[in-house]
Amino acid sequence: MIALSNIEKVYQTKTIETVALNQININIDKGEFLSVMGPSGCGKSTLLNIMGLLDEPSNGDMSIDGENFSDYTDKELARFRNQNIGFIFQSYHLINDLQVIDNVELPLLYRKMSAKERKRRAVEALNKVGLSNRMQHFPSQLSGGQRQRVAIARAIVGNPSIILADEPTGNLDSVMGNEVMDILIKLNEEDETTIVMVTHDESMAMRTHRLVRLFDGSQVV
């Protein structure tokens, strides 16, 4: 489903060149739950950003379902992300000024959809993460685990085929982390959603189908 071939990412300034990713080759199948591990600064998040079409590789090819994105415009990339990819971030990135229901609805704002349908789907997504009783709350009124569950609801509300999770349990204690992990596993098993998760936590990684390790931008396993 996701094919990465000889992916390189180099950050260049006037004086220094930093290789963030070097010759990464990964194929991820549909319905697979893959975890990416490695020390801080090894390029995990950069890799996830490239898979999520949020960043471009310096070299190499990346395709999703055979689709190559080198010629895509900003608008086309945005539409593809909207239709196919859900994101979960370590620091949640919820909009504090909006209620939970509005945060979850956000991806649907960029689709042609009635307000009623948007609300129905947002409620359904919140049901899946067990937060339908917190719809009118603001993110600041929720615990860390609840915020991450809202972020998961936002990621799944558009029924994407891929979820990219950047350290989704990184800011949570083990109990809340496991709760979030349970939800992700359930999504993967029940909806066959392809999930790529960056994590520092070995025990979480062990719960996924496959583990890829990075070190200094290179793939070591």
Place this chain on the structure above:
Amino acid sequence: MLRNYIKIAWKVLARNKFFTFVSLFGISLTIGILLVLATLFDQIVGKHYPVGPDDHLIYVATVSQEDGKGSGWNGGVGYYLYKNFIQKMKSPKNIAVISQPKSTNSFVGDRKITLSLNYTDEDYWDMHSYSFIEGKPYNAEHMRDKARVVVITRATRDSYFGEGVSAVGKSIETDNVVYKVLGVVENVSEASIYQYSDFYVPLTLATQQLQNPDLIGQFIVILQGETENDIPTIKEEYKDLVARLTVPAASQGWKQNYKIISSYAMSKIERISSGFVIGQEPQMGLLTTILTAAMLLFMLLPALNLINLNSSRISERSSEIGVRKAFGANSMTLAWQFIVENILVTLIGGGIGLLLALGALEIIESSELITHAELGLQFNVFLFAVFLCLVFGLLSGVLPAYRMSKIQVVNALKGLNS
């Protein structure tokens, strides 16, 4: 989507109370001042009492004679020109004349009342929409008989006879001449530059002015069209008429040196566009350019302030920008969201500005700075306010919106502004 934008805009406003105050203060003050100026401008050029909405009028207010070497003389329309040429025009539905105002004094006991006296013909009353509190205007018979009758305003009646006291049939004396009051009309605003008066008397009583043999004199001629569409034809006919004019033989010798005659039939706004320079052709394009430039310049400073504030807010909203982009908002959508938010802010500022303007106009009205002016906000001025808000919103929103939309999503999620 719009509801979401409104919610965000409102929250952003509520979150930064000081910034919001500074933004709204600048916007509302600017829009308030512009609305007051627009209302005053509208009072002068718009159709206000006693000009009704269906009164399609243009004015010949000035005539000039020059020698082509920079010398000349000028003034209002001479009765000779009116009687022998303008009154014979074919295209106007109606033609009337009113003299330039003359200041006269009346006395009630020891109290002196200074009045503005104007001579008019009987047609003057037909082409306006005066509101008579009592009595009626003078007619052709009064004119023919040179009857010493007068139509006074409510304010004149109240100060001369007492407030609310009926005046019709009574005598009123000014500059030692006694007139019989024939009618009382509602007050006319001083901003109605060609209609303002306290004391309207029949034209035939202005004996000295009627014998003036020159093209230039002390009258304003009012030309009425059946519809607004007739106005260009009337202007054209008047232009042809002026082109055929020659200096009357009866004019004094020195006046014969000034053979280049100019005069235009103009609306009030065209008169302003001619810069009130007598003999100058109306220049609506120039007036529009100057007014637009002045308005934009006036709005520039608060707009720059808002641009600055908006730009500084980008950093606090970078996470939101990143999330929206990640979940499918393209740059254009985000820019549009920001512009909509900004327009909302300016509409709120505009609303406050509108209230400020209403208060200021109330003060101006009660201070009688412009005599008898009723400075209520007109619907067209209100539309102008909405238009100003939109221009303001766009002016101050586009640049920050563009910057915001260009932020790389990865950087935005990291809280960076590039």
